[in-house]
Amino acid sequence: MIRKKRVKPYDLLCYEALFRRLKEKYRDNKTLNKEYVNNLAGYRGEQTLDYKLSIYPQKGLYVYQGLRLKVNNHFFQIDTLILSSKFILLVESKNYKGQVKYHSDSDQLIRTIGKNEDGFQSPLLQVQSHEMQFSSWLQQHLSLHAIPTESYVVISDPATILQNSQNDPAFYEKMFHVDKLLPKLDELKIKYTRNLLSKQVMHSIDEKLLQQDVPRQPDLLKQYNLTNDHVIKGIQCNNCGAFPMKKSLKKWQCTSCLHVDFKAHERALLDYFLLYQPTITNNQAREFLQIGSEKTAYTLLKSMDLRETGKNKARVYHAPPLENYPQHSFVPNKKKAVMEI
Known part of the structure; x- marks a missing residue:
């Protein structure tokens, strides 16, 4: 069942408000427009992930669409968390376009679109870090240890070409197109068969997750x-x-x-x-x-x-809570930018 439904994040809402309110002569800032388009693309990728999970049988699963938790005085963001009595899964969504090549020797992704190349830190390292942070969070807030935790990176655009330059076998196990996520969930159910969390403990985790979630609002x-x-x-x-x-x-x-x-x-x-x-x-x-x-x-x-x-x-x-903000926003002069992502 979906315990926390994704809504449009503050990052995107704030950009939309800025474009509504910013005097027209200041709206052509390249950095501003690029960040808006990147945020919109990321949100659309997360919506694709949400749709795929919506058609998966969710009996016995708690699904949280977007969490921002704090551990050791630092916040970390989880795109999607799936909690079961047998395992916990963290899923990071990426809406890369074009061709993406992974270099395991440098833990870097190189994205190529036409003649343009951009480098990114490996999202595999990102979700690995999230795994460790979430384990620490469970220990700090609920004194829970040794719960099997897995993490995946899903690519939301089926047209994105994934290349594994060093043929790292771990790459395709951890990073894949979103259509592969449901079969991977089936694999986890086969891999983990022992109930480790009682209903009472799952309820405690659920309550704490919803209580400790702190959405980020940029200035x-x-x-x-x-x-x-x-x-x-x-x-x-x-x-x-x-x-x-x-x-x-x-x-x-x-x-x-x-x-x-x-x-x-x-x-x-x-x-x-x-x-x-606020x-x-x-x-x-x-x-x-x-x-x-x-x-x-x-x-x-x-x-x-x-x-x-x-x-x-x-x-x-x-200010009202995040979920009370309109999900469909009028943004002047953004049609072209939206079409290009």
């Missing part, structure tokens, strides 16, 4: 040296992308295409949480939404059922 304004002057304020039309929409009674209307939206302020406030900080005051909301009325800002904030702390002038509204 893109700081990362790209952007200031408030680079950001567009106000309510954006999710039909044409224009600013601003104007308030008329209980609705917002676009001044460009005349599109009407009753909840356009919600996307704007979520953009604030993604770009600035809390907002009435004054900050008025400044960001470009509205003058304290009462109107109060009404808009209350309508989103956000968690609140403090009272009156000291009242602070808190």
Whole structure:
């Protein structure tokens, strides 16, 4: 059963919010666009992995789609974790394109697309590190030892060509196209037949995993040296992308295409949480939404059922959890980039 369902990660949501809000003359930053496309490709690869696992019989399995855990004061990310009473499996998804050649002597991958070559640290080392970190996590939080743990790297694009330059036999056992994952799961069930974890222990692991998961949220304004002057304020039309929409009674209307939206302020406030900080005051909301009325800002904030702390002038509204963010986002001027990944 799926115990934690994958949602669009903060990394991608933050980039989408930035492209909605960044003044147009700053949107052609090559590094910014490359990182957005890389994040989007990675997420799509993870979705491919999720689909493949969805058609596999999951009786007796707990599946966690995306975890970020902390051990020894360091965080580590697991794309997919599968917990059973007999073994634990960590799966890393890679959405490489073109031709990928593995060099076991240097533990490096060389990706070739046309005439361009890029080098990457071996993802096999990455998942090996995740195995060790997760074993340490189990020991620290649950005092569990010696649970059989396996790890795989799956390539989500079936057109990607994998080459093993030194013919390392471990390579194809650990790294393969996603279509091979389900047969590999069958192999693990044959390999591990002894029940090592009781239902009570599995419940304890499940509870701790969900409790300790801490999604990463980047600060893109700081990362790209952007200031408030680079950001567009106000309510954006999710039909044409224009600013601003104007308030008329209980609705917002676009001044460009005349599109009407009753909840356009919600996307704007979520953009604030993604770009600035996970809390907002009435004054900050008025400044960001470009509205003058304290009462109107109060009404808009209350309508989103956000968690609140403090009272009156000291009242602070808190961002919703990650799973409450919209999964389909309007991103202006990104169609070409999306088509190219």
